[in-house]
Amino acid sequence: MLFLDIVSGILLIAGVFFGLSGAMGLFRFPDFYTRVHAASVTDSVAAILILGGLLLQTSFDLNTAKLLFILAFLLITSPTASHALAKSARHGGLLTLAESKHSKAGQAE
């Protein structure tokens, strides 16, 4: 059991690390697309790691199955949400940082 506890602890800590770095990125990154990238890290990697850590803490019963269902659901939905967000921003005409720099340079000339 000790081995499982250690592994689950490592997974949980890694999940918290990715969650925090996602939050930092959301505040510190310069434009919309990089922020979506940071936020999607929280949605996907951090959630998977934390759920994985919690999975190892269960006694492999109904709770394990429920956590697995949540995991599967998150694996499907959160990348889709990030994708839809970025795509609709693109659809609305928002430029990436590099592109907007490029177009500004073009205007200056």
Added chain:
Amino acid sequence: MTLLIDLVLLAMLALTALRIIFLKDLFAVVMLFGIYSFLSALIFVNLDAVDVAFTEAAVGAGISTVLMLGTLALTGRNERECERSSLLPLLVVCVTGAVLIYGTLDMPPFGHADNPVHEHVAPRYIQDSPQEVGLPNMVTSVLASYRGFDTLGETVVVFSALIGVLALLGVRREDNSLTPESGLKSHLVLHVVAKLIIPMIILFALYVQFHGDFGPGGGFQAGVIAAAAFILYALVFGLPSAFSVVSPKFLQVMASLGVLLYASVGLYSMAKGGQFLDYNKLAANPIDGQHYGIIIIELGVGITVFAVMLSIFYAFSSQVARLNIR
């Protein structure tokens, strides 16, 4: 530990509320309302009130956010500047707040064992409901059986909300050819994922509906979750195709059928010689009667809530579609 979590959550709740007051961008306000609901759901979980937390997460954070976004699409995104002086409203708010705080001074201390709520009703439910109703989830026993009349009232309130919305807005069926091309039409990923998860959401709604006797859940949550599945369908595939799956007329019939189903259980028990909503008379064995009654009235609640939520969404978004055509 619980106290620490409570403090952190309450602090976040207060911060969210303050931010909501000062923001002018209503889109952000709606999102913050969703966060507010999730935070209160977490507080309810921390208080071991999982049924309430479930409802708060499904209704407060889920459906209300969608409906408020639908309203925003009709009314516009920014708060209008108020020209009049805000001194009098401020005074009214301060006085009301002071009175409310003064009112809480007389309340019994939080979580104290001698509080009136822990002395009369709650022990009675906890001791006698296993024999009288026999459901593992006591919340459902209280909600559907002991307080069945209140729940009937709540269902009627939900139903009359629908009547109000339909009287004011109405669901408009537009000609399909006039509907503007949605940006989502070309969205292959969303189409595939929506088709994948909509059946899962409906399955989960049915689980919540019929498992409410044994775990957290019940008609209110199940109805909202099922409505969310169809709202997702309408958002991704467009309103006309959602209309052809579930037509607004059908929903209006369903909404009234749910309330009727609930009330007719009460009338049936009266015909059997009991009082209104006396489930004991529904079967030869009183406990069986309770189970039948609770399952049927929860189904009535679920049908009504599902139909009402989806109809309100239809009403809002068909207005938005009309606005876009203009």
